[in-house]
Amino acid sequence: MNVLIVHAHPEPQSFTAALRDQARSTLEAQGHQVQxxxxxxxxxxxxxxxxxxxxxxxPEYLVYALEQRVGVKNGGIAADIQGELDKLLWADLLILNFPVYWFSVPAMLKGWIDRVLVSGVCYGGKRFYDQGGLVGKKALLSLTLGGREHMFGQGAIHGPLEDMLRPLLRGTLAYVGCQVLEPFVAWHVPYISQDAREGFLAQYRQRLERIDEEQPLVFPRLEQFDDALYPLPA
Amino acid sequence: MNVLIVHAHPEPQSFTAALRDQARSTLEAQGHQVQxxxxxxxxxxxxxxxxxxxxxxxPEYLVYALEQRVGVKNGGIAADIQGELDKLLWADLLILNFPVYWFSVPAMLKGWIDRVLVSGVCYGGKRFYDQGGLVGKKALLSLTLGGREHMFGQGAIHGPLEDMLRPLLRGTLAYVGCQVLEPFVAWHVPYISQDAREGFLAQYRQRLERIDEEQPLVFPRLEQFDDALYPLPA
Structure with missing residues (x-):
């Protein structure tokens, strides 16, 4: 497999960076290529x-997605975007590795999503969800949280984490056609012991060693909807 | 009321900008102060x-939220952040006005949230949800979408819009203690007629004229949870 890890943390020594390095070394040891x-x-x-x-x-009026479609065809899209898009298209597995800021990605990573998931390549027209431009790729969120695990779930104070992550899991990764794996979550990271952190790293390693065997999460398929995207009878 | 409109769109002539201007003129005509x-x-x-x-x-290891807490106390936080925080604390109503990018805010606006909703002022420790630092303020998302209204809701292809907006509505605005109003949504904006756009502007004006009468959305209250934030029996 070719693997792209997109990492966004303002502290180079962070535990989130340790997760990035764990992913790289584990996946390379398995014979995968990692960028x-x-x-x-x-x-x-x-x-x-x-x-x-x-x-x-x-030139008079900017519709960003439209200019993406044109720019990626005529080679006029910014070089930093094209560079990331090339890595993304090369990858079989995309890992977004980040600390949760406001139940979402840091702006730095949101801006990678906004700019690199180019209309006309990653999605466009009726090309989304199971018909998305990135069909055939897998995607994984690997994230660190300040909160404790019991603060998430049905009836918990923040509700299920997957619900908070919905715009990323469904609205972004599944939308462009990726098979989306269950997020890897390291809880309460700023407050835990070195042992607990090493426990998360070991857990992540074990998971990545068998990542091929995982079943993806389930999202809508376009065949469940008519041409105008109204739901068809089940 | 003091009103802060935070607007993020890369096209100055956008319809999203027209919503911003509609909000400013309507609220000023009502006698409110608007920034x-x-x-x-x-x-x-x-x-x-x-x-x-x-x-x-x-200086050796950056924990962003911790430095926010210290920086906002000792005056060492960046001037651009302090300037926005001052406006936020001045406001009785916060409006985030934006085009939906990936079922969320553009990175530009996510970075306003990441940097301005400072730990120690807007939240921190047990100060969140109904105990959040911004209790007493109201908040409104005002957004433009490419999708059509029938693509959202129970059973619709993208599910309920409120579910996609959950990290913003609940995880951000309600989290810091705001009374969160139902989002104002202009659907299918890039593809609609001038008449339809004017319809949205009129609808927004009418809504803003009676914004005082609106009931906020319902979110968790800390009294429903114990000291460790486990749910108490209902």
């Missing part, structure tokens, strides 16, 4: 803007 | 990093 995009180290620009296009289809 | 943070126009920096702190509590 890492370390967004803070790369000084990645997270801001989608008109500057992302060398030539504009419509 | 606008136009993040693209301000060239806002969305990246949470060590550079946000003039002095560091721990």
């Amino acid at each position: 890492v995009s370390d967004l803070y180290a790369m000084d990645w620009n997270p801001v989608a803007s008109a500057a992302d296009f060398a030539r504009r289809d419509n | 606008v943070s136009d993040l693209y126009a301000m060239d806002w920096n969305p990246v949470a990093s060590a550079a946000d702190f003039a002095r560091r509590d721990n």
Whole structure:
């Protein structure tokens, strides 16, 4: 497998970085090829803007997704976006590795999603969910949280974590056609012992060693909807 | 009321910008004070990093939320963050006005959330949800979407919009203690007629004129949980 790890944490020595390194070494030991995009180290620009296009289809009025479609065809999309898109298209497995900020990704990583998941390649028209542009790839969220595990789940104070992660799991990764695996979660990270952290690393290693055997989460399929995307009778 | 509109769209002539202007003129006509943070126009920096702190509590290892708590006390937090925080604390109503990117806010606005909703002021320790630091304020998402209304809801292809917006509605705005109002949504914006757009603007104006009368959405209250945040019997 080719694996792309997109990592976003402002502290180079963070435990989130240790998860990144664990993933790289475990997957390489299994014979997989691994590339890492370390967004803070790369000084990645997270801001989608008109500057992302060398030539504009419509120089008067920016429709970002439309310019993405045109730009990726005519080679006019910004070099940093094209570089990440090439890595993404090369990958069989995409890992987004991050600390949870506001029950979501840090802006740095949101800006990778906004700019790199290009319309016309990753999705577009009726190409989404099981018809998405990235069908055939797998995707995994690997994340660290300040909260404790019992604060998530049915009836818990924050509800199920998967519900908080819905725009990422369903609205982003499943939307572009990826088979989305259950997130890997390291809980309460700023407050736990070194032993507990090593426990999470071992757990992550064991999981990655058998990642091929995992069943993906279930999301909508376009055949369940009509041409106007109204649901068909079950 | 004091109102802060945080606006993030890369196209200055966008319909999202028209919603921003509609909100400003309607609310000012009602006698409210309005400030606008136009993040693209301000060239806002969305990246949470060590550079946000003039002095560091721990210069060796960055725990962002911890440095926020210290920085906001000792005046060492970056001037752009302090400026936005001052506006936020001044406001009785916060409006986040944006185009939906990946069922969430653009990275530009996510970075406003990451950097401005400072630990120690907006939340911290047991100060969240109905005990959050921004108790007494109201909050409204005002958003534009490419999708059509029938693509959202129970059984619809993307499920309920409120579920996709959960990390914003519950995980961010309710978390810091705001009374969160039902989002204002303009559907299918890139594809609709001028008449339809004017319809949305009129609908938004009518809603804002009676915003005082609205009942907020319902979220957890800390009294429903014990000291360790396990749920208490109902």
